[in-house]
Amino acid sequence: MSRIGNAPITIPEGVEISHADGFVTIKGKKGELSQEIDETISMNVEDNIITLSRSSNAPETRSKHGLYRALINNMIIGVSEGFKKELQVIGVGYRAVAKGQLLELALGFSHAVVLEIPSEIKVSAQTEKGKAPIVTLESHDKQLLGQVASKIRSLRKPEPYKGKGIRYMGEEVRRKAGKAASK
Numbered sequence: 001m002s003r004i005g006n007a008p009i010t011i012p013e014g015v016e017i018s019h020a021d022g023f024v025t026i027k028g029k030k031g032e033l034s035q036e037i038d039e040t041i042s043m044n045v046e047d048n049i050i051t052l053s054r055s056s057n058a059p060e061t062r063s064k065h066g067l068y069r070a071l072i073n074n075m076i077i078g079v080s081e082g083f084k085k086e087l088q089v090i091g092v093g094y095r096a097v098a099k100g101q102l103l104e105l106a107l108g109f110s111h112a113v114v115l116e117i118p119s120e121i122k123v124s125a126q127t128e129k130g131k132a133p134i135v136t137l138e139s140h141d142k143q144l145l146g147q148v149a150s151k152i153r154s155l156r157k158p159e160p161y162k163g164k165g166i167r168y169m170g171e172e173v174r175r176k177a178g179k180a181a182s183k
Contacts, residue, residue: 004065022036082139091165121138
């Protein structure tokens, strides 16, 4: 029995849902998202509550039941409230500057790294004296937001000796002891 798949989804005020031909489209104040749904999963909308059911108990169908329920729930939260990810750029001389949809990062390479952020994501970078720069990403699409944040983090992952690199806000980096001092 899928605990996640069987949980009903409540549709908040101002969110419109339409489903036909295996596609679900959700519109809200933050934007519009659509998702293809497998034919083994059926969707029912009644009184602002969405319920999903599966056609069989095959392991593959059971896994898709919870997956599509989670995807639809994330889409509803995204178009009504939105998602936000923050990244810290930690290191001496490391900088982050946002210019429109371009993110320019100085990460200790011989050149600055310039990333073009998709138009669905709003990017901003703030720098305070004495603190690590913080890159903030906001979007209604959770999948795209996570993918872009992961791409930015992969440019300079946090290293375990000095802790330098790009990390998610609140991420713990396990530090290693360096070389032991010689006699």
